Amino acid sequence: MKQMVSEVALQKFYCLINSPGSDITVFLLFLIPGVPKDILVYIAGLTPIKPFTFFIIISIARVPAMIGASYIGSNIQMENYIAAIIIFLIACILFIIGFMFKNRIITILKNML
DSSP: OTTTSOHHHHHHHHHHHTSTTHHHHHHHHHHSTTSOHHHHHHHHTTSSOOHHHHHHHHHHHTHHHHHHHHHHHHHHHTTOHHHHHHHHHHHHHHHHHHHHTHHHHHHHHHHHO
């Protein structure tokens, strides 16, 4: 595990995911664009969250991103480039906000739990 994820990233997410409201925390972290999902998947395997519960959480939390990507692809296929570009730009803005404020978001979640 430590070969794939840095110790700093591991500690940052591990205390969050092992808190009493870890199910909600995992859901919110997967929902936020810009938060590294691969690290969360690795760390979640070390937590008390049951595999089936984890699968349900990530399946639901990833739906908005899949809908957005499908909508962009559909609009490109229909040559509706303006709608595709608008949705793409909104996704980029959300990603940048999530990436820029991920540490602040994680701190807020830690304080809430």
